[in-house]
Structure formats: structure tokens, C-alpha cells
Amino acid sequence: MTPAHDNEVTRPVAASPGEPGGQDPAVRAEAPAERPAERQTGGVPDGPDPTAGASAVVEEPSQPQRIRRPADAFKFAASVAGVAGVLLLVNIAQGTTQGLQTDIREGTERAPHLLLSLATLVSSFGVLAVPVAFAVDRLLRREGLRVAVGLLAAVIAFALTVALDGWEVPAAPGGVLDSLIWGGSQTAPLHTDITPVIAFVTAVRMTGRPRWQAVTWTMIGLAALTGLTAQYASVSALVATYCLGRAIGYGTLYAVGTPNPRPPGTAVLVALRRLGLRPLRARRLPDLNEVRRYDVAVEDCERAGHPAGERRLEVTVLDRDQQTAGMLYRVWRLVRLRDRSTRRAVRSLRRSLEQESLMAYALHAAGVRTPRLLGTSEVGTEAALLAYEHAPGRRLAELDDEELTDGFLTDLWRQLEVMQQARLAHRRLERDAILRGEDGTAWIVDLRAGEIAATDLQLRLDLAQLLTTLALRVGAERAVRTAVEVLGVRTLATAVPLLQRVALNRDTRAALRQDRGLLTRIREQILRLEPEIEVAPIRLERFRLRTIVSIVALTIAAYIVFPQLSNVDIGGLVARAEWWWIAVGAAGTVATYLAAAWMLMGFVPERLPLGRTLLVQLAASFVKLVAPAAVTGVALNTRYLQRAGIRPGPAVASVSASQLVGLAVHILLLVLFGFITGSTDNATKNLAPSRMIVIVLLAVAVAAGIAAAIPPVRRIVADRLRSMFSGVVPRLVDVLQTPRKLVTGFGGTLLLTAGFVVCLDASIRAFGGELAWTAVVVVFLTGNALGSAAPTPGGLGAVEGALSVGLTISGLPAETATSAVLLFRLLTFWLPVLPGWAAFAYLQRKEAI
Template identity: 35%
Template structure:
């Protein structure tokens, strides 16, 4: 059987005369077999339930008085006497709901022969009960009492947690069976459940938070089961699909699914016999109707009572052969918001049309994508369609507006709704190819100019496309340009939207035809002002995903540079389209983690006691001495860098490192920030890594030399006690391991292979620094200033509490304790550094209580207290594109 006996153009179908009896039609349908689907909306609802549980438990902790007050207010609505009167009927109602509701639901599933659904409902009930029982055990044995306090009631003189596991199981059953909007019995069951819960709260058998948590746990179990197992969808398939096409005004004989989600191995062929009316018709279903004069007037029913639409498999048709036959001319002309079903249909006169089917269970994906774009981009009207009808209406309105503007785009033939789907029928563009499918030889100048002209025609009527890419432009067999996929556009567009269309088209043509030809075609079509307005929008965030994947940053930068050459007055500074960049998200994440670490570790009472009992003069001195470390660190980086960095900006980078140090192990965060700073200053990554490594190595060597010099000058090696035998043993074992590595050839080779690249990078930098005495002295001076600043600040904190140590002891105590604490891989050394400083001071003879206060004060002044400065410096450097 031929699928398209006389395929001609894509003219609109002729009006079908309304007949008293709809014509019978046998339709060939090639489609995927009906399967269960995983609805994204179920997953989102599951996440919402989990968030709801967290929110209720948070209220139980931080608004315990409020939740208890609400529960008491609910209970006070019914007086004690009235509660006693309602005791018996309420008890009976609870029993009926607890027993009858799940029984009726399961029996209804069995009667419908939905054995799988009944089994899933029972399994969900078990899972929900287990979840609720586990939550009850956690709240009773592990969770803090602050969480369970808002869920407790007094029963028979004992305080118990009011979390009804059976209510959770019942909510799980009702959720797993389906949506209440599609089943009236489920709606009544949910209403009865809420009534029983409300009465339980009134009687004092439940708390309001406990009842909500139980239902949310059951809902989470049911939604998880639905998403894991899938549900029977409500999409328009089979006879419903054919019936919807006939309602749209078509009389199809062949319907073939064409979207990429369908492959020939999964397709099946059916024969659908339909008696549905063609077009939107309103007919009475009664066989007869009385007129005013008493006579009977026969009115034909929409479908004869003895004839219903049927579908049977077609074993004589090979689906693979059908798909192969029509694939050469199959063109997708409408793709609304996400991956929707696409069909090619042929009517009784042999005309071909394209159909896009929007399914309600998939609409949430497109809505979330549009919502993300509206949040991510500024200056654009990207309001997402909240429901399926709104998305279809928007697509139809854009199709009519673009056609009226004179843009060559497929004409809207019909649109209708069937079950939980919307069918959009458009004319077919015969033998058309997408622009990305054309060979380079066919991309001549006339074609490029026509693309610009078509887009300009839309802009002249105030329309904007928003997604101009090689996938949204078709070229027919007569080499004419068609622009499709207008459904996400604007009818009343802003200037920014139209400028973005031009920028997207220029970038796309630069990828396909080259920068020079793309700019030449734009110059032939656009005005000087329009060309100048494109440059600021040539940035990745403004490009569709397909263009962004194909065009590199260098391509966009080359286009901006070429536009400046053509128009010297063009403003090439990018317009900030993104509301937030990835680095902003990272920075905010760092701040949140830092604040969380601060709140979880610090004992604010101890900090307050330490600060208030210390001498305020020495506190100011310690803070000022700590700031000198920024100068020393900046001097070291400036000295060893191959490029001139600028002392002031380098100092700000070291200040900004105070924020990064909060969430990275000691030394790693500042080193990473210095590496990024060097990269921004056009220092290659290998050279930047070598420079940062040399800075850290010089700091270590300077610290050791400083300790030796202090010991020699003071004539003392300090008064700290000698290392214990365990320490000497550990040092001996380390030396033994080094000797083994050096003696065993394989180990020596393995170590060298991993250390050699770093040494090869650092060694030339060492030679370069040694050959520049000025830089070497500057680096050593910077390291001395940094180390001396920390030691002096540590001594000032000690003096704030009326104690002092010899310089050597002070230096050894600080440097040893800080090194030991920093060796523990914790963010910013939080915890280990404070403990090591306290231990070092105690070993040096400082009382334990004072040692704790000194350690806390020192860390507040040189670590936590500098975070606001680091945050301000980081934001300043980011705005100046220095980081």
C-alpha cells in the first residue's frame, strides 16, 4: 500500500463537508507500542515531599511554640464535651477509613484486571510503613530531642511521638494507585483521609506536624514507586490519536511516527478503523428530538452506537520499510519546548502534513527549561508556559503571526486536544533540508542573504525568534529559506531580543560558512547601526546550545574583532546577560560552606570570653601585625613571577585568599587562587604552576633559616622539652623509608617519574631567580615579613592576656603547631590548628585556660576576622576580571 498516493505540496486541506454519518476510514498507523512511562512530574513531587518533611521538622525545632500553638488552636475549636460526644462516631469513621479505603482501592484495581497496579500498591504500603517506622525509631533514639519535641503527645501519662505508620501506608497506597484528578474514587478517599487526620488532631491523638509528616512519607513512597515502575500514560495514541487528527480537520490514511525516539526495531504497524467526525462538530447523541410542531426530527449521532473505533495489529506491513520509505522527506517543523512526538501523515487526497504531539506528562521538562532560562538570563521575556494548553496556544499564535509577517514558515493547518495531549498540525515542506545538512558548496551568498532577509521580515513586525540556529532553518528543493521553531519566540519583542537574534544568526553562519563570508552577508543586509549592535551580544550565554557547542570562544572573539575593524565605533564590551556566572555560584557556595563551618565549630561564648578578657590595645596590634602577612605574601609572588603583576593587585589577591582558605586544606586554597591570578595575567599554566611551587618552596626554606638565625642570635635553642622516644622513632622510620626508596631501583624510578615533571618545571624558575639578585632578595624579604608577621601577631595575642615567651620559643611554638595542624586535611585547618596551638602553648608553660583563649583569639584575628576583607577583595577582583 502506498503511503502517499499523490503527494503534492503542503496546501491546506479542503473543508470537509459535515455528514450525518462520519465516513469510515481505515488508517495505517506506525508507532511505538504503548509502554509505561516515568513522569518527571512524579520525581519533582517526590523531591517536594522530601523538602516538605524537612521544612516541617525545621518548624518543629525553630518554631516549636508556633506549631504547638496551632495544634492547640485546632483542638480548642471543639470543646472537651463535644469531643466526648464525637468520640464514638469518629472512632467508627477512623476504623472504616483504615479498613475500607485500602480494601476498596485494591478491589477496584483487581476488578479492572490491573494486577501490577494492585501489587505495586501493596508493596508501596509496606515500604511506606517501613519508612515511617524507621523515621519513628530515628526520632526516638538518634535524632535530637528538639526535633521530636514538636511531634510528641501525652498518651496515658507517657510522652510518645505521634507519627502514625498506618497513615503513612494508607497515603502510600492512594499515591501509588494514581492521580486523584483522574479517579473520582481516589478523590473521595483522600478527602476522607484528611477528615480523619483533622479529627485525630482535634481529639489530641495526633499533632499537626506529625500528621503532615506521616502523609508526606507515604506520598514519597508512592511517588518513588510510580517513578521507578512507571505508570500507564494518558497520551493520545492509537484510536485517540487518529480521532484527534480527524477532529483537527484531516482525513488521514497513513500516520507514521518520525521523531528520533523511535527506531525501526521498536516500531509496530496497526490498522485503526475510525468512525469519528471530521472537524469540530456538535451533534446531539439522542436518536430523535421533538420539534415545536410535535413532529420527530432525526439527528444522526456523532458515532453510530454499533460502531466504535478499533485498532488491530497489521502483520502484513513492515514498519522498518515504511520508515525507510518516508525518512528521506521527513522534516521536523515544530519542536515545542522539549522532545515531543512527531508524526508524518497523509490524508485521503495524498497530501502530506507534519504533526507535533505535546504530551502533558512531558510538559514539565520544557517548563523547567524555560523557567531556568528566565532565571539565568536578564532582559528577555522568557515566561514559561504553565500548562499544556498555554504552550499550544503560544505555538499557534506565533505560527499565525510569523505567517502574517511574510516569513516563509510552515502554515498552521489545525490544532486540537485528545486525552492528555495536544496535536499541532502544520504543512509539510517537501524535500527540505536543515541548514546544517547542506554541503558547503550549496551555502552560496544568495542563500545567506535570504536568511538575513527572512529574519529581518520578522523583526520588521516586532517578532523575535530567540533560538536561531542551523536546526531552525530549512532550505527547500527550490533553494528557498524557511525559518521554523518559532514557538519560544516573542510577538511584542524588545530591542535586545531582536539584537540577540542577529548575533545568533551571525555566529551560526560563521560556523557554517566562515567568519569573512558571514560578516560580508551581514554587511550586505544590515545597516551600520545593526552591525554595531551585534558585537556586545557575541558571547556564549546568548547562543543556542547547538551554536554554543559548535562555536568556540575564539570564534566569537574573532567576530567581535572583525566587527571593530569594519565599524571602529562599535561597542565590543559584552552586555551582562547572565544573572549569575559559574564563578558566582562557586563563590556563593564557598561563602555558605565557610559560614556553616564557622557556626558548627566556633563556640561563641568562648570567643566572647576570650575577646572581652583580653587587652584591647594588644588586640589591635595583633590584627595590624597580621595584615603585614598579606604584604609579605604578595612580595614573594611578585618577585618570582615572570610577568609584572602590580604589588597592589597582588596584595588584594592574597587578601581574597582568606575566603578560599576557609574551604580548602591549609595552603592549597591560596595557591590555587595565585595560580588563577597568574593565568589571568597571561602566564601559561606550566609556568604558573612552577612559579607557585617556587613560592611555597621559598617560604619553607625561609622559615627554617629564620628559626636557625633566631637560635644563633639569642644563643639558645629554646626551652622546650626534648622530643619523646616515639617522635624519634617516627623520624627514624621516615628516614628508613627514604633510604629504602633510594636503594630499590623500581621504587626509585616510580618516585622519580612522578617528581621529575614538577622538578623540571621548578628548576628553571630557581635558576632564573638566582640569576636575578633583586628578585631573590625581594622574595626572601617578603617571606621574612610574612613569617615574622604571624609570629609577632601570635606574641601580641599572648601579651593581650599578660603572658610572654622568649622569641625563639614563641617562633618554634607557632611554626611547629601551625605546621602540625595544617598537615591535617581539614578546610582551612579548622580545629587541628587551634588544638595544636593550644597544645604548643601548654608545653611552653602557658596555663591551659590561657592557652585556649590565646589560640582562639589568634585565629579570630588572623583567620576568621579577615573573612569580610577577603570577600570584599574577591568581589572587587572579579568585577575587574582579575580572577
């Protein structure tokens, strides 16, 4: 038995369910004598009197008076997005919005004047009178706190609307204002007479009172209509006002909280009696995945001729307000994954109850060892319960290592085999869904996400999930070995393409952060048994998070770069450009590919052909169009080394060694030339650093110190460095034993920087500019560092912005600096794309990458 919670209270069933915990009177559970028993068959006797067991008590912690509903936060975010969407729409489609306003004005001119005047009179009085009447009604019903929350939302809405009206008129773009208000009108874009009413109505919650809702929103609609007919409001302004009022109302509700509608344990026992059960006592268990659980003892009347005994049930309670918990995450998974293998994002209480019930009955009918479902019932209007037979045992997360015997693991795989044959997918085979009985057998629990008539993909996802869950506890070798004994190698091999983090549940992905190589070890264990299977992972994602970041970053980059281009006379610059210096810049670009090939060859003890290695570096110029440059170079070079016969571990170590040395040389050169450019006394060759270099170095040092003082950040950095040096240092030692390799590697690193500096300097001189070569070096090193850190393909936006600013600060005219940067990026980024594509296609045809 799980220890009782702190701050427990013991409640008799006879107590009113609405009393403790501040329950809403509208959802109090009815006493059994007040309504007929609503029975559902589920293997329970029909005979017991539903009023029996009235002396039963419930041990559970005191429930909070108010709760924050996830749905309120979601609706608040949606309303704020609506305001932003209106502002964006009226800025983009100004002609459309103004045309719509003109059509409305012409249409209202034909409407009967008397009717419009009557609507104006009714709305002017009713828009305030109806909410006031509702507030008085709530006060008479002793719901003053609800009215107070609504008034708070109205006050916030009024103050915010006035503040926004005062700020938006001078600050907003003229096109936005013209669309929000009528042409040259001096009225405010947001309306202080409607916004507070909408906020009040939202925060006071009229749900369940349809007549009040209908009258209130009719008055608000009439007020909006009169604003349109009187030509002091526009459609866009009214939509923005509505979204703002709703946002303030939902935001206030989420901040203050709403009365707790969850029925207490006493109401749960009342519902159990309606199922024909006789509860004796109940105790609240720790919540599992945001679901309430109770350990309930009921009378056992099945033994005829013997005194009545007792048996234990585990009762799961689904609360309506928790059905929206995790909605944003489910929406994200639904949009992100290609296959419709995710649960539906929006779930009703009835849908959740039916889904779990159906899965429980299907598993029991198939012969899977799972607790038997005795019955289901609603608990008031805000919850529902599922009563299961108690399965004595402990969950996988609570088991000691010695309890995870091969017999238990084998039995667990047998349960999965039965599920797979019946085409039942569990969808959450994590540590909380697996139970070890007192006799050492395996049980399957937590059926909320289950699916009947599952697809092949869903069944394979279950297999991959359980493999990973067990491997996290017993290791990859034991998990695979026990699975093969039951399922066979061929079945287990079908999970190999799905052993990827995106295919697993959220808690499992979090656990894999502590052991990033686990999935690889599971694949290797399976491949040793079945080496001829196809191991290419299935593409489950429609897009990656990195893609979204890249799109946003590219948008920002375009916003930065395009204004620069608009101020540049491209034709005039081409006519004035000195082609000799352009040729020098192109030669510097070619040298960078040769340098990159030497750099890789120098840190690989094995012999690599220069020609093919050079083509790989050229192919990287094509691949970096779709990913950040720092990522594509590493991935492509690692793939090339593996195809060349180098094992994965040494291949990764070689590429990491070249990258680490390149980073170290880059930092040393930046510091060195930063000191040189700081020289202000040429006669004494003073090498004092410039003030800007000192500020940058101090800022970096302070940021590093703050990061080192944060334990999680310190651990992450230490783990990354440890994993990097664990393979890189031995590889560097191998290189140091061969002077020729050492010269090739370090020479390629220096030549790479020199080639880019020559190209940038030639691009400056091509347009008549001239800078000290030390300044050019510093500007390039700084821009290249920012470009490597940027999430955009090839550092787009970041490199252009950094180089342009750096050259301008160094003394070049803005027009010359922009032209030089554009030429430099043309030579180093855009022109190599086509030959890079040809090299990429050739290497793929030759199976070199």
C-alpha cells in the same frame, strides 16, 4: 526521507488506538463515526469525507508499556523537601508549634463530645474501607496492575514509617520530638495508620475520578482531625506524615512507571481526518527536543480534473506528560536571570499548543520562510497535534560544510531581519531550528518557544544566539561578515553586550565548552568594524552559582567556627596576649603584600611601578571578601596589567606564570618540610617523613591515578594544562633571560610564604604557645592549600578549621590553637579589608584597574 526506526511496527488506522503500547483505556481515540468531525480552518478543503483513508498505515517503533513521568520525579522531590521543611521548622520555631498545639487542644475541648465521637467512628472505618472499595472497583475494571503499584507504595510506607519511628525517637533532638508529638507522650511522631493510605492513594492515581478523591481525602482528613482532638497527634506531625506519604507514592510511581498515556500514530491519523485531511500513510521521525514528529502522506484533491495526487505533511505531537520535562531547569533560569526573558516554568498542554500556533501564523503573515500551519487538533485527552506543510530540506546539524554557502547564510540573516522588524522572537535559533531547503534557501522551524510582540532584549538575544550558532559551524569571521551585509554594523553591535554564555540556550552553552574563546572572537570581529561601541556586558544574572556555593560554604564555616569562638574567653585572651608578638605578626603581614608585588613584577617582562603594584595587592584583600582568594588575585592582577598597557594574552600568561611558579614552590616546600618534621632521631638527623605525610602523599597519588584513568577527566586536565603552558612557557622563557626579574619573582614567592609563617608563629607565641618552626611551616602550607581550594571568600571556614586542627595535632592546647588562628586571620584577612577598600577606590579613580 529519514530511515525508518528499528523495531518498527506497521499499524492500520482502523486498529484501536489503545491496543498497542499498553495505552490507558481512558484516553483511546474515538473513531470518526462515533462523534462528529471537529474541524478547524487552516487552509484545508472542507469537502473530504473524514472516514476516507481508512486503509492508511503507520510505521513507528513499539511504544513502551510504561513510562516514567518527569512530573512524578518533581513531585517526589517537592514532598521530600516538605518533610525536611517541617523538621527544620519545628526545630527553629518550637514555641510557635507548641503554642499552636495548645490552642487546638483548648478548642477541641469545647467541641460537642458526640460529634467528635461520630467523626472518630467514621474515620476509623472509612480511612481503610474507602481505599479498599476503590481497589476492588479497579480490579473489576481489570486494572489490577494499578492496584498492585498502590499496594507496593502502601507496604513501603508502612515499613518506612515503622523504621523511622524506631530510629527517630532515640536519634532526633529533643526539641524536634517535643514539636512532633505531644510533650511527654510516648506516641510515635509519624503515624502508621495514615501514611500507607496516603501513599496508596497517591500511587493508585485517582485523577479524573473526583467522587472517589473527595470521599478518600475526607476520610483521611477526619482521621487527622481525630488525632488532633485525641491529643495523640500534632499539626507538624500530620504535615510530616502527609509529605512522607506523598513522597513514597510519587517515588514508587516514578520507579515503577505509569501506563503509557501517549496516543499512538493511529490516533494521530484519526485526528488528522477530523481536520479534513485524508492520510494515506505515516512514518515516525526521530523526536526533536522531546516532541514526537510524523511524516504523513495525505491525498491532494486541489487539482481539479486530474487524478488525486498526494502531498507530505510534518505533524508535531505534543504529549501532556512531556510538558513538565525540563521544569526544574526552567525554574532555575527563571529565578537566576534578572529579565523576564525566560519561558514560563510551568506549561499546560493548551498553553504550549496556543503558543506554537500563534507563532506559526505570525511568522507566515510576516513573510518569514517557515512551513505553513494547516491546522491543530487535540488527540484524545493526553496530546495535541500541529499539522505543517512539509518543507523539503535538511537541518543545520545535518549539513556538510560545503553546503553552508554565503548565499545560504545571507538568506538566513534576511529571515531574521524580517522577524526582527515584525518583533517576533524565536528564542531557540539553534542548529535544529534552521533548515536548508533543496533550492538552497533558509527556513525557520521549531517554533515552540516563540514570542510575539517581543521586547528589545528578546530580539537582541535572538541575534546573539544566531551569531553564536553560525559561528560554531562557519567561524566567527564568516558569521559576522554575512550578518553585517544584511543587518548592518550598528544592529549587529547591539548583540555584543549579550555575547555571554548565560544568555545562550543550553545546547549552545554545551557546544561552547569545546571552543571557549569563540564568544571573544565574535566580539573582536564586531569591534573591528565598530570600535566605539559600548562592550560592557549586560548583567542578566540575579546571582551566580558560585554565590550559592559560597553562601552554603559560609553557613558551614559559621557552624564550624562559632562553636570554637563560644569556648574561647576573648577578654581573657586579650588581657594575656603579648603585644610584642602581635606587632611582629603585623610586620609579617605587611611583608606579604610587598612579596606579592615583587612576585607579580618578576614574571612581567615589562616594567611596573612598585607603589601601584603594591596597592593592587592591597586592593585584592578587599575584593576577596566577595569571591574565593584564588580567583580574585588572578582577575585583579590581570585587569591591572591590561590597564598598564599589556595585551590581554601576555597579561593572562604573566599572571598564570606567577601562579604556576607559586603553586610549584608551595608543593615543594610542603613536601620538604613534611620530611623535616618527620624526623624523630635528632642525633642522626634522620629525615624520614612522618606517617601522616606518607599517607597524604599516597592518597593524593592514588586519587591522581584514578582521575587519570577516567578519559573525560584526563582530557579536561590535559586541555587545561595545554592551554596554561601554551602561554606560560614563552613568558617564563622571557623572564629567564633577565636574571633580575628571575630573582624578583622567585624571591617574592619565597618571601610571601615566609611572611605568613612569621605571622602565624608570632600569633602562637602571643598566647604563650611554642612550636617548632618546621611544624608551623607545614601547618600553614596545608591550611593555605585548603583555603585556596575552598569556594568561600578568602577560604573562610576552611582555613580556620585546617589551621586549628593542624596546630592541635602538632601539640598546642586547643584553646591556644584557636586563639592563635583567630589572631592570624584577624591580621591577614580582616584588618587589611579597610585599607584594601581605600586602595581599590583609589585605583578605580585612577583607572588602574
